[in-house]
Amino acid sequence: GDSVTQMEGPVTLSEEAFLTINCTYTATGYPSLFWYVQYPGEGLQLLLKATKADDKGSNKGFEATYRKETTSFHLEKGSVQVSDSAVYFCAPGGATNKLIFGTGTLLAVQP
Amino acid sequence: GAGVSQSPRYKVAKRGQDVALRCDPISGHVSLFWYQQALGQGPEFLTYFQNEAQLDKSGLPSDRFFAERPEGSVSTLKIQRTQQEDSAVYLCASSPPLRGGGREQFFGPGTRLTVL
Numbered sequence: 001g002d003s004v005t006q007m008e009g010p011v012t013l014s015e016e017a018f019l020t021i022n023c024t025y026t027a028t029g030y031p032s033l034f035w036y037v038q039y040p041g042e043g044l045q046l047l048l049k050a051t052k053a054d055d056k057g058s059n060k061g062f063e064a065t066y067r068k069e070t071t072s073f074h075l076e077k078g079s080v081q082v083s084d085s086a087v088y089f090c091a092p093g094g095a096t097n098k099l100i101f102g103t104g105t106l107l108a109v110q111p
Numbered sequence: 112g113a114g115v116s117q118s119p120r121y122k123v124a125k126r127g128q129d130v131a132l133r134c135d136p137i138s139g140h141v142s143l144f145w146y147q148q149a150l151g152q153g154p155e156f157l158t159y160f161q162n163e164a165q166l167d168k169s170g171l172p173s174d175r176f177f178a179e180r181p182e183g184s185v186s187t188l189k190i191q192r193t194q195q196e197d198s199a200v201y202l203c204a205s206s207p208p209l210r211g212g213g214r215e216q217f218f219g220p221g222t223r224l225t226v227l
Binding site for chain 1: 170204214220221
C-alpha cells in the first residue's frame with residue numbers, strides 16, 4: 001500500500017541555519033504531495049503542496065519539489081527562525097484523496 | 112471565517128464505555144475525513160465521506176468504530192466498548208469540492224480521547 005518515510009527527528013538547528021527534512025514515498029500512480037505543519041498547541045495546517053512532477057511548492061520561505069524519478073518531496077528552508085519550531089509532516093494524497101502521513105519530524109530552532 | 116470544529120475537545124472514558132465524537136466541517140465542504148493520531152505518531156486515516164456517502168472506511172480498526180454523516184454536513188465518529196488502545200487524538204478534516212487532486216484538507220483541533 002501507499003506509504004511515506006520521513007526523516008526522524010528531533011532536528012535541532014540554530015537560527016538562520018539551513019533546513020532539509022527528507023521525505024520519500026511509495027504510492028500508486030502520481031499522487032499530490034503535501035507538507036503539513038503542527039505548531040505547539042495548534043492544529044495541523046497546510047504548509048505547501050505540489051500536484052504534479054517537477055512542481056515546486058513554496059510558502060513562508062519553505063520549498064519542496066515533486067521528484068517523480070526519486071519519489072521524493074524534501075522540505076527545505078534557507079534560513080530558519082525560532083518561530084519555525086514545530087512538527088512537520090510529509091503526506092502524499094492517496095486514493096480518494098486521503099492523506100498518508102509520515103511519523104513527523106520535530107524541528108527545534110534555538111536563538 | 113469559521114474553520115472545522117470538533118467537540119468535545121477532551122474526553123475521558125472508562126474502558127467499555129461508548130463515546131461519540133462530533134465534527135462540524137467548513138460550510139460547503141463536500142469531503143470529510145477522520146484520522147486517528149496516537150501520541151508521537153502521524154495521523155492515520157480512518158474513513159472518508161463525500162456528502163452523506165461513506166466512500167472509504169478501510170482505516171477503521173475494528174467493528175467497534177462507526178462513523179456517519181447523515182445529512183452531508185456534521186459527522187459523528189462513534190466508538191463502542193472503548194479499549195485503552197483507543198486512546199488517541201481524533202482529527203476531522205474537510206476539503207472543498209474541487210476536481211482532481213491537490214485539494215487541501217482543513218483540520219479541526221481534534222478530540223483527545225483517554226480511555227482508563
